[in-house]
Amino acid sequence: MKRIVILISGRGSNMAAILDAGIPASAVISSRSDSAGLDIARSRGIPAIGLDHRNYQSRDDFDRALAEKIESFSPDFVILAGFMRILGDEFVKRYAGRLINIHPSLLPSFPGTKTHSRALEEGVRIHGCTVHFVTEKLDHGAIIIQAAVPVFEDDDEESLGRRVLEQEHRIYPQAVKWLIEGRLKIDKGRVRLDSPAKTKGELISPEIES
Numbered sequence: 001m002k003r004i005v006i007l008i009s010g011r012g013s014n015m016a017a018i019l020d021a022g023i024p025a026s027a028v029i030s031s032r033s034d035s036a037g038l039d040i041a042r043s044r045g046i047p048a049i050g051l052d053h054r055n056y057q058s059r060d061d062f063d064r065a066l067a068e069k070i071e072s073f074s075p076d077f078v079i080l081a082g083f084m085r086i087l088g089d090e091f092v093k094r095y096a097g098r099l100i101n102i103h104p105s106l107l108p109s110f111p112g113t114k115t116h117s118r119a120l121e122e123g124v125r126i127h128g129c130t131v132h133f134v135t136e137k138l139d140h141g142a143i144i145i146q147a148a149v150p151v152f153e154d155d156d157e158e159s160l161g162r163r164v165l166e167q168e169h170r171i172y173p174q175a176v177k178w179l180i181e182g183r184l185k186i187d188k189g190r191v192r193l194d195s196p197a198k199t200k201g202e203l204i205s206p207e208i209e210s
């Protein structure tokens with residue numbers, strides 16, 4: 001059985017979706033000791049550790065302490081699920097090919113923060129989420145799976161965010177399963193999934209009138 005450690009910073013709904021999918025985690029670590037997600041993990045009997053970044057002088061110090069904590073669980077893979085700290089290059093290199101993240105936009109559109117409000121400002125008709133391998137360049141690693149949702153005329157940040165989050169909870173457990181089953185290969189910066197199922201159809205937004 002492959003071992004995973006999940007890193008969070010807040011409410012932990014993606015972490016919960018992964019656990020709900022029957023994927024066991026060796027530990028959950030949060031960069032904030034008051035994360036609601038830590039309580040969820042504890043209630044499921046999973047070691048849950050608050051490693052508050054505010055207690056460390058520099059990013060390097062925090063990264064080192066984090067890496068030490070992670071290594072104490074000897075994980076095969078590290079899963080970022082709403083982990084709000086930018087990890088240093090050394091950390092990312094150390095876990096290359098074993099570290100994945102979920103981002104609330106259709107990358108490479110809208111890397112960084114405030115993705116839903118930026119999508120609304122740009123007037124995109126289709127928005128979504130992406131699971132990708134983590135590389136040194138923020139939100140730019142090889143893409144594993146994406147889900148798209150329509151953007152409606154009356155959407156605000158919250159309604160759009162909710163629609164995207166629902167899809168995050170579907171695609172992240174799937175990506176983690178593929179990862180731990182060894183079904184993902186990175187080939188020239190692109191992810192190859194062995195025997196991928198074909199996508200069902202298209203998403204046109206707004207819908208074409210017939």
Ligand code: GRF
Nearest residue numbers: 011012013014082102103104
């Ligand atoms: C999610 O939208 C995720 O894509 C982003 O941060 C949010 C975390 O939410 N990276 P949760 O803690 O998983 O509920």
